[in-house]
Every structure is written in structure tokens, then in C-alpha cells.
Amino acid sequence: MTAAPRSRRERPAKPALTREGIVAAAVAILRAEGLRKVTMRRLAQELDTGPASLYVYVRNTDELHAAVLDELLGTVGPAPAEGDWRERLEKVLTAYTEMLFAHPSLARSALTARPSGPNYLRLVETLLGLLDAGGVPREQAAWGVDLLLQHATATAAEHAGEESPDEWQAVTRALREASAETHPHIAAGAGALLSGTPEARLSWAFRALLGGIERTAVPGAGADPAAGSH
Known part of the structure; x- marks a missing residue:
């Protein structure tokens, strides 16, 4: 016996579209399928609507990806209470980097994405407060x-793909076998070039950058803007 067709009036109403709901659906697709699948067409399919209806809330795919990044920035916790300001700042930056490590495709996109949401503002406010x-x-x-943030993002993007053991071995071999006659500095420092764990190198980089930021004045900082140039 064939079932009678169901009236549209009997179907449950679809939830109204909101920017928050669209971003949440985009994050779910990212987690399950990667950023490449976070498109307006795929998102419309997930939300059972037409792509055109999404543009009322998100202008384009770039803005969508930036909104997804901002949403995930919410997983980066506040600065820990213990430790001096440098240690606390490093832990916040490390947490940001680890978040990007967990989402390789997003790490590459984050190099050009421009988040401007509440979680981005909270992260910047936290870093400025520690400085x-x-x-x-x-x-x-x-x-x-x-x-x-540029260094943290670039570090995550660099290691976002599946690293080929053959390629890394080729780099290691090239450095270790460099001729002292043609490349004396490489030959003398090959061990140092290849030393250290990724975690140790990231920590050192943050500390090195902080040391420079503390000591390097911004050009023109403190100058009277009304004085003009001569």
C-alpha cells in the first residue's frame, strides 16, 4: 500500500538561518571534511537551503573562512594566572599554534584570513595586556x-601538510654532506641547523621575538604628528 503524500504543513519548519548557525555548520564541516569543503554550496546543502540565501549573512567564502577561524579562536583559553608575563604570553601563543595544528587546512588559510570577531579581539587584547x-x-x-601571530600562523601552516620522510631526509643529507670548501658555514653548523624539537624551536622563536619587540622602537613612535616631515 502506497503511503499518502505528506503535506508541507505537516513537516517541521526549518530553523531560521542566522550567522551564528551558518558559522557553526561551517565549523562542523571543517572538522569532518576539511576547509576545502567549506563552500557556500556545501554549506547550503548542509542547511537545506539555497546558496543565495547564505549571502545575506556572509558576503563570500573568504569571509566565511575568517568567521570559522574566529570561532575556533574561542578554544584558545585565557592567559594562565601562574608565571611571569613572558611565560604566560608564550603559553597563549602556543595554544593558538596548537589549535591551528589541529586543523591543517585552516592553518594555511589563516595566513591570509582576516578574522574580526569577538574571539580575535579577545586574543589580541590578551596579548596586548601581557605585553x-x-x-x-x-x-x-x-x-x-x-x-x-604571523610567526605562530606560519609555523602551523608550514607543518600543516603530511611531511614526506623522503623530502626531510634529502634536506638532512644535503646539510650534513655540504662541502666545507664551498659551504663552510653550513658544514660547521649542520648539527645546530638540524637540532632541537619543534616544541623547543617554537618556544625559542617566541622568546627571541619578544626580546626584539622589547628593544626595537617603532619608527616615528612618540613623534609629534603635527610637526610633519622636513
Whole structure:
């Protein structure tokens, strides 16, 4: 016996579209299928709607990816209460890097994505607060946050793909077998070039950058803007 067709009025109404719901669905697709699948068409299919209806809430795929990044920035916890300001800042940056490590495709996109949501603002505010606690001048702190996040993002993006053991072995062999006659500095420092764990190198990089940010003045900082140039 054939079932009678079901009236549209008997079907449960679809939940209204919201930007928050769209971003949440995009994050779910990212976790399950990777960022490449986070498209307007795939998202519309997931939400049982047409792609055109999504553009009311998100202008384009780039804005969608930036919103996804901002959503995941919410998983980066606040600065720990223990430790000096440098240690606390390093832990926040490490947590940010680890979040990107967990989502390799997003790590590459984060190099050009421009998040502007509440979680991004909270992260920047946290970093600026820690730099202020360390007595870093405001202009240097402002430029320094950009530099620190760039390095963390680039590090995650560099290791986002599946690293080929053959390629790494080729690099290692090239450095270790470099001729002292043609490449004396490489030959003398091959061990140092290849030393250290990724975690140790990331920690050192953050500390090295912080040292530079503390000591390097921003060009023109403190100058009277009304004075103009001569």
C-alpha cells in the first residue's frame, strides 16, 4: 500500500538561518571534511537551503573562512594566572599554534584570513595586556602582536601538510654532506641547523621575538604628528 503524500504543513519548519548557525555548520564541516569543503554550496546543502540565501549573512567564502577561524579562536583559553608575563604570553601563543595544528587546512588559510570577531579581539587584547604588564611600549606592543601571530600562523601552516620522510631526509643529507670548501658555514653548523624539537624551536622563536619587540622602537613612535616631515 502506497503511503499518502505528506503535506508541507505537516513537516517541521526549518530553523531560521542566522550567522551564528551558518558559522557553526561551517565549523562542523571543517572538522569532518576539511576547509576545502567549506563552500557556500556545501554549506547550503548542509542547511537545506539555497546558496543565495547564505549571502545575506556572509558576503563570500573568504569571509566565511575568517568567521570559522574566529570561532575556533574561542578554544584558545585565557592567559594562565601562574608565571611571569613572558611565560604566560608564550603559553597563549602556543595554544593558538596548537589549535591551528589541529586543523591543517585552516592553518594555511589563516595566513591570509582576516578574522574580526569577538574571539580575535579577545586574543589580541590578551596579548596586548601581557605585553603591557611587561612594560613594552604601546607602539612596540601593537606591532609586536602582529609579528608574534604571523610567526605562530606560519609555523602551523608550514607543518600543516603530511611531511614526506623522503623530502626531510634529502634536506638532512644535503646539510650534513655540504662541502666545507664551498659551504663552510653550513658544514660547521649542520648539527645546530638540524637540532632541537619543534616544541623547543617554537618556544625559542617566541622568546627571541619578544626580546626584539622589547628593544626595537617603532619608527616615528612618540613623534609629534603635527610637526610633519622636513
